[in-house]
Structures are given as C-alpha cells and as structure tokens.
Amino acid sequence: MGQCSSSAEIKPGADSGVQKEKYKVENEGGEGGGEETQHAAQVHAGEEGAGGEIIEPEKVDGTATKTPVTSDISVPQIFCGSFNINGSPFHAVDVEAWLVEHGATDCDLVCLSFQECGTCGNGGLPFPDGSCSGMDESNKADKLRLGAQDQVDLNKHDEFKFMNVILEALNVDGRTYEVVADVSIGEPPTSQKVEIDGKKVEWYGFIRSIVFVNTQNQGRLPPPEELKVKTLVCPVGEKLSMFEPHKYEDAAPDKGAVGVCIESLGLLLVSLHLSGTNKYGLPEMHFDRDRKQQLHRISKDFEEQVGGAEAYAKLKKVVMGDYNFRCEMKSAPEDKEKGGGDWKAVDAEVMSGDSARVQTAFFKYDRLQRWMVGQGEWPRHEDSHPGEEKVEGDDVGEGAFAAPDLLKNSVDAITTETTIVKGKVVDRSDFPVPSFTFKIGEPPPRAFAQKRTPSWTDRIVVGKEFEVEGFGIERTVVVSDHEPVWAKVKVVGGGGGGGVAQ
Numbered sequence: 001m002g003q004c005s006s007s008a009e010i011k012p013g014a015d016s017g018v019q020k021e022k023y024k025v026e027n028e029g030g031e032g033g034g035e036e037t038q039h040a041a042q043v044h045a046g047e048e049g050a051g052g053e054i055i056e057p058e059k060v061d062g063t064a065t066k067t068p069v070t071s072d073i074s075v076p077q078i079f080c081g082s083f084n085i086n087g088s089p090f091h092a093v094d095v096e097a098w099l100v101e102h103g104a105t106d107c108d109l110v111c112l113s114f115q116e117c118g119t120c121g122n123g124g125l126p127f128p129d130g131s132c133s134g135m136d137e138s139n140k141a142d143k144l145r146l147g148a149q150d151q152v153d154l155n156k157h158d159e160f161k162f163m164n165v166i167l168e169a170l171n172v173d174g175r176t177y178e179v180v181a182d183v184s185i186g187e188p189p190t191s192q193k194v195e196i197d198g199k200k201v202e203w204y205g206f207i208r209s210i211v212f213v214n215t216q217n218q219g220r221l222p223p224p225e226e227l228k229v230k231t232l233v234c235p236v237g238e239k240l241s242m243f244e245p246h247k248y249e250d251a252a253p254d255k256g257a258v259g260v261c262i263e264s265l266g267l268l269l270v271s272l273h274l275s276g277t278n279k280y281g282l283p284e285m286h287f288d289r290d291r292k293q294q295l296h297r298i299s300k301d302f303e304e305q306v307g308g309a310e311a312y313a314k315l316k317k318v319v320m321g322d323y324n325f326r327c328e329m330k331s332a333p334e335d336k337e338k339g340g341g342d343w344k345a346v347d348a349e350v351m352s353g354d355s356a357r358v359q360t361a362f363f364k365y366d367r368l369q370r371w372m373v374g375q376g377e378w379p380r381h382e383d384s385h386p387g388e389e390k391v392e393g394d395d396v397g398e399g400a401f402a403a404p405d406l407l408k409n410s411v412d413a414i415t416t417e418t419t420i421v422k423g424k425v426v427d428r429s430d431f432p433v434p435s436f437t438f439k440i441g442e443p444p445p446r447a448f449a450q451k452r453t454p455s456w457t458d459r460i461v462v463g464k465e466f467e468v469e470g471f472g473i474e475r476t477v478v479v480s481d482h483e484p485v486w487a488k489v490k491v492v493g494g495g496g497g498g499g500v501a502q
Contacts, residue, residue: 075490076108076220077469080413080460082271082320083477083484084115086440087189087205090162094477095169098484102472105170107488108220110177110212111260112166113271113320116204116480119159120184163210170212177212178224181260183231184208185253187242196240203242207321209258209271222264232259234301236294237275257298257321261306266314268306270406272298272321277452280338283331284367291324292371292401299406312405316465316491319406322482325368326455327361327434339450346453350433359418359431366456369412375403377410413460413487416468432456432473435483444475460487467492 081098104110163179170177186206193202209231213224221227237255241247257272274291277284303312327346335341349361363369372378419426434454438446448454462468466489474484 075492076217076265077106077488077490078109078111078318079104079107079486079488080111080113080269080318080320080462081484081486082113082115082322082458082460084273084322084436084458084480084482085117085205086480086482087116087118088440088479089118089158090165090479092165092169094479095165097476098474098486099166100169100172102470102474102486103488104486105172105175108214108217110170110214111269111318111320112210112212113269114184114206114208114210115271115273115322116189117162117184117186117206117208118189119162120186120206120208121159121163121182166210166212174216176215178215179210180213180224180227180262181209181211181229181231183233183258183260185233185235185256185258187253190242194242196242196245199240201240201242203239203254207253207256207258207271207273209260209269211260211262211269226264228263230261230263230306232261232302232305233257234259234298234305236297255294257302259302259305261315266316268302268312268315268317270298270302270317270319270321272319272323274322274324276324277326280340281333281336283336284326284328285331288325288367288371289401292404295404295406296401299404303405309405317406317410317463318460318466318489319410319462320460320485322457323368323459324457325366325371326453326457327365328367328453329361329365343448343450343453346455347448350454351448355429355431356427358433359425359428362414362431362456363425368456368459369415371401372403372407372410372412377403377408378412378415407461409464410461411464411466411468413462413468413471413489414456414485416471435473435485437481438478438483440481441478443478446475446478449481458482458485460485462487462489465491 079099079102081104083098099105099110167177184206186208187203189205190201190203193200195201211229213221213227215224233253233256235248235251235253235256237248237252238250239248239252239254241252255273255275257270259271260269261267262269272295274294275287277287303309306312306315327350328342329345329349330336330340330342332341335345346361346365349357352358369378373380414432418428418431434448434456435458436455437449437452439449458473460471469488469490471487472485474486477484
C-alpha cells in the first residue's frame with residue numbers, strides 16, 4: 001500500500017478572485033500532469049415551440065429544470081474542492097480565492113481533494129496501521145534513501161503550515177471547523193528524477209482527502225465526535241518506491257484513490273488521481289483504457305471496503321480529482337506530438353473567447369464525457385455525438401468498458417447548469433475553459449502550455465441525490481499547472497437519496 005510523508009515551502013500566491021454569484025460558473029480557462037509532470041452558468045428560460053407553446057428546457061441530467069430546493073435547514077451544505085497542486089506550497093491568498101470567495105465558510109462540510117499534495121498528515125511518517133502504508137518504521141534510516149530523508153524531515157513543519165493556512169481561512173467570524181478525516185497515499189515529492197533499477201523515477205506527492213466539519217452547523221450534523229467515519233485507500237499505480245524499490249508491485253500509490261466514508265450521513269467522498277498521458281505520438285484511446293481499468297479497480301475495492309454491494313449502492317457519492325481524461329480533436333501520430341495538430345485545434349477552440357465554441361469542444365471531444373454518454377450514464381444530445389467527426393479508433397462509445405459503479409447515476413458538476421432543448425445544447429455565455437495545462441507561476445490570464453493538450457482533467461462528479469448549487473474553476477491560483485475546481489452541493493429530499501430535485 002502507499003505511504004505518507006512529504007515537504008514544501010510557502011511562496012506568494014496570486015490575488016484572490018472576486019466573489020462569484022451562486023449558480024454562476026467562472027468562465028475562463030485543465031490536467032495535472034500525471035507522473036510525467038513535475039510537478040454553470042445560466043439556467044435558460046423556456047423557449048417557444050412551433051405552435052407557440054413553451055418547451056421546458058432539460059438539464060443535462062435528463063430532468064426538467066426546477067427551482068433548487070434550499071429551504072430545508074436540516075440538510076447539510078457541502079463544499080467540494082479538488083486541486084492537483086503539483087507538489088507546490090499553498091499560500092493564504094490561494095486558499096482565500098479557492099475556498100472563501102466561493103462560499104466554503106457558509107457550508108457545514110468542506111471536503112478537499114488533492115493530487116500531488118506536497119505534504120501529508122501524521123507528522124510525515126508512514127501510517128503504521130497499514131491503512132496507508134505497509135512500511136514499518138524499523139530501520140527507517142536505511143529505507144529513506146536517495147534524498148528522500150530530507151523531504152520526510154521537512155514534512156512535519158510544512159504540513160503544519162499547509163493545514164494551518166486552510167484552518168485560518170475557514171475559522172473566521174466565529175466559525176470553528178474541525179478535521180474529521182485526513183487520509184492520503186503516496187510518497188514525498190522529489191526534487192529531481194533519480195535512476196532506480198535502470199528507470200528514471202520522480203515522485204510528486206500524495207493523493208489526499210481532508211474533510212472539515214463546521215461545529216456551528218445549527219444541528220444539521222451530529223457533533224464531530226459522533227460522526228462515524230471510515231477511511232478507504234486503493235493504490236493502482238506502477239511507480240517504483242524511493243523507499244523500497246520493489247515494494248509496490250502493481251499497487252503503487254502514485255495513482256489511485258482515497259476515500260472518506262461518513263457512515264452516519266451515508267456519504268462517500270472520493271479523491272482520485274488516474275494515469276496521465278505521458279507519451280507523444282499516441283491517441284488518447286491508448287491511455288483511456290488504463291484510466292477506465294483503474295476506475296473499475298477503485299470502485300470494486302471501495303465496494304469491498306465498505307461492506308459489499310448493497311452498502312456501497314446506498315452511499316451518496318462525490319468523486320473528485322484529476323481524472324486525467326483529455327480533450328482530443330485529432331488523433332493521428334503526427335498530431336499527437338508536443339504542440340502538434342491536436343493541441344493547436346483544441347487550443348483554438350477553448351481560447352477563442354466564444355463560450356459556445358468552448359462548450360461544443362467539451363461536449364464533442366472530452367473523453368470522459370463521451371465515454372459516459374456512450375454507456376448511457378450521462379444524457380446523449382447532439383453536441384455530445386460528433387457523428388462523422390468521430391476520431392479514428394475511438395472506443396469510448398457502446399461496447400467499450402462499462403461505466404464503473406462508482407460513477408453510475410451521477411452528474412458531472414461542470415454541466416449541471418447547461419440546458420438542452422429538443423436534444424440540442426443551449427449556448428451558454430460562461431462555459432469554463434479547461435483547467436489544465438498551464439505554465440506554473442504565469443499570471444492570469446494564462447495561456448495553455450504546449451506540453452499537453454488543454455483539457456478538463458479536474459472534475460467533480462456527484463450522485464443524482466445531490467443538488468449542485470454552483471461550480472467553478474479558480475483562475476487566480478497559479479502555483480500549479482492545474483487550476484483548482486470547486487462545487488457547492490446539498491442532498492435533496494432531506495438526505496434520502498434517489499433522484500434529483502423535483
């Protein structure tokens with residue numbers, strides 16, 4: 001299993017963004033590299049049909065647009081955030097922009113998903129109980145080699161700064177947030193690639209999930225000490241360990257997922273990081289197969305860890321992280337080189353300044369969207385079915401891997417305020433451009449870096465038991481080649497589960 005430890009130092013961040021309105025998706029500017037990288041919108045009114053009747057637009061989850069359910073104060077509101085932080089430090093201004101400006105401090109639960117997180121909890125040492133690591137602490141000095149020792153020694157100090165900057169942002173105006181779960185898998189980020197057994201190895205940090213509860217939640221939640229919480233881990237990567245090169249076999253913690261199951265609320269909160277696109281000249285189909293297999297493996301493993309299929313099916317799921325599925329318009333080998341035809345085609349659409357073109361690029365060419373539509377999990381409509389524009393060798397439709405149980409009966413938060421009329425997506429004025437990949441530290445508005453095709457790699461997918469009250473991508477945080485995403489959700493129907501708001 002994975003292990004936990006790491007380091008980082010604080011750098012100044014960007015200025016915080018302007019407070020965004022509820023139901024408003026930020027409209028600028030996708031993935032975190034994976035191991036090769038060092039590190040919505042308006043709800044449209046009904047349109048008139050041919051006979052003068054009003055046609056109610058459909059939401060992308062296939063249901064008619066309804067007034068959100070917001071009156072039941074017994075239903076906890078949840079802030080979800082995901083960020084591939086690229087092993088970088090976190091400054092207060094970044095936390096303010098990502099969390100506070102988008103209403104995290106108004107929520108009862110704050111659930112944060114990190115990939116390539118520079119630090120982990122437990123003082124920087126592997127967890128001894130096996131939940132995150134099978135590595136014992138005996139003979140530690142012999143195992144922490146190749147420069148990893150310095151990273152572990154620094155982790156405790158850097159972890160304090162990392163956690164403190166989040167808590168200081170949340171605990172304002174009399175609020176008190178407490179950590180009720182903190183689980184991670186991975187190894188400390190290394191400063192450079194190191195050769196191990198003839199392979200170049202570099203670690204970027206941890207897959208991590210942290211859950212905070214607002215203790216002043218007006219009775220919507222039990223006291224923190226009464227919440228029944230279970231943590232889950234599922235490493236699925238292949239990277240060699242900096243501690244013990246042959247430790248992981250087929251379960252390295254550079255890729256995989258961690259989960260927090262709050263049994264008393266029937267919630268499963270998942271933070272994942274799937275395989276990246278790490279070679280040029282190959283179509284995305286080649287990498288999609290690994291990502292799909294990893295999702296199935298994570299789903300099956302978590303099902304077993306929570307007690308079986310029946311218990312798993314009852315959980316209301318939030319699955320966020322760096323899915324690593326890409327946007328692809330051209331798949332020929334020559335188009336898949338660095339800055340090649342595929343990069344140019346996608347960049348032209350998403351940087352056009354035309355939200356309708358950005359939206360069309362997403363619904364036609366985003367590989368996660370196409371896969372889930374092809375499996376019947378997400379609604380099919382004209383803009384999600386390219387027809388003759390289908391890329392050669394595309395296997396994401398019917399007959400491909402079935403959707404994993406983890407993502408069944410789900411909604412992609414980025415699309416929840418998109419409307420469909422008679423099977424046609426209605427143009428939005430604010431569909432967000434991708435969250436990856438950018439040059440680290442470049443001030444906004446950032447141009448997309450040519451290393452990887454611009455893509456919506458960072459996603460928040462929720463079960464249909466949830467009402468999504470807002471989604472966005474925070475453009476002012478520039479410490480990574482990704483930009484952080486966020487969503488505010490609440491369980492509809494008083495937390496019962498099953499169906500969307502009616």
